Amino acid sequence: MRWRNRRQSGNMIDRRGSGGGMRMGGLRMGSGMRRGGGAGALVLVAIVVVALIMGIDPMTILDPQGAPRPVSTAGQDELRDFAAVVLADTEDVWEARFQAQGRDYTPVPIVLYTARTTSGCGLADSAIGPFYCPQDRRIYLDLGFFDQLERGLGAGGDFARAYVIGHEVGHHVQNLMGVLGAVQQRQAGLPESEANALSVRLELQADCLAGIWSHDAEQVLGVLEPGDIEEALGAASRIGDDALQQRGQGHVVPDSFTHGTSAQRMRWFRRGYDSGDITACDSFVAETL
Numbered sequence: 489m490r491w492r493n494r495r496q497s498g499n500m501i502d503r504r505g506s507g508g509g510m511r512m513g514g515l516r517m518g519s520g521m522r523r524g525g526g527a528g529a530l531v532l533v534a535i536v537v538v539a540l541i542m543g544i545d546p547m548t549i550l551d552p553q554g555a556p557r558p559v560s561t562a563g564q565d566e567l568r569d570f571a572a573v574v575l576a577d578t579e580d581v582w583e584a585r586f587q588a589q590g591r592d593y594t595p596v597p598i599v600l601y602t603a604r605t606t607s608g609c610g611l612a613d614s615a616i617g618p619f620y621c622p623q624d625r626r627i628y629l630d631l632g633f634f635d636q637l638e639r640g641l642g643a644g645g646d647f648a649r650a651y652v653i654g655h656e657v658g659h660h661v662q663n664l665m666g667v668l669g670a671v672q673q674r675q676a677g678l679p680e681s682e683a684n685a686l687s688v689r690l691e692l693q694a695d696c697l698a699g700i701w702s703h704d705a706e707q708v709l710g711v712l713e714p715g716d717i718e719e720a721l722g723a724a725s726r727i728g729d730d731a732l733q734q735r736g737q738g739h740v741v742p743d744s745f746t747h748g749t750s751a752q753r754m755r756w757f758r759r760g761y762d763s764g765d766i767t768a769c770d771s772f773v774a775e776t777l
């Protein structure tokens with residue numbers, strides 16, 4: 489993706505390093521993070537469950553190695569600049585798309601933090617990965633996640649990172665369109681497996697919206713480079729529920745899926761990217777995902 493020397497969004501809220509003493513907490517384990525893996529995994533699961541109950545959408549990276557490793561300051565600042573350019577591009581694309589339908593687009597801020605911070609959805613912990621909080625309409629991102637994505641999960645390349653941001657912005661678009669609230673209401677009275685099935689449709693739609701954004705970033709903004717889409721698809725394939733569960737626990741439990749399989753995530757991203765048509769993203773009426 490061509491991103492250097494391009495407009496950066498003003499909607500970045502930088503709280504990096506403000507965690508102070510909190511960084512000593514159990515989940516921030518640095519290079520010795522393999523210690524106490526069992527208890528750590530339980531804590532991670534607990535965090536994710538709490539996050540889901542509170543309506544947070546975690547990217548849910550249940551990496552058995554624990555929380556993201558710290559990235560060097562220089563590397564972090566480059567990642568910060570990259571995220572700010574991607575966010576600016578999402579603003580341009582979604583503003584134009586909303587305007588075309590006679591609606592206003594309210595930009596979503598990204599809160600950058602290290603390890604932990606407070607959010608409108610409760611405590612944000614980098615162990616749950618990037619997420620969108622519908623309550624305060626903000627995206628929470630520890631830049632260390634991108635290192636985890638590349639080195640831990642093997643999804644490298646700048647557009648793998650752009651896809652992650654595009655996905656979270658997709659949740660914001662869902663929120664503005666009323667989809668997020670409606671789904672969360674429906675989920676409230678459902679058994680867990682059915683609530684999970686709805687969550688999968690919500691997540692696949694966010695992947696499709698990330699695809700729509702990528703389509704416009706290429707066709708309208710002209711900032712994509714060869715290989716970018718493959719990088720996004722590579723990331724989508726590595727964060728499918730089946731891939732993560734296989735990696736984390738050695739077997740898969742489809743009823744517990746909340747984000748969709750690798751194949752589904754790739755398919756829905758592609759659907760948005762190939763069509764550029766937001767009506768193609770209605771995962772709630774699709775018979776097969």
Ligand SMILES: [Zn+2]
Pocket residue numbers: 545546547655656659691694
């Ligand atoms: Zn999501």
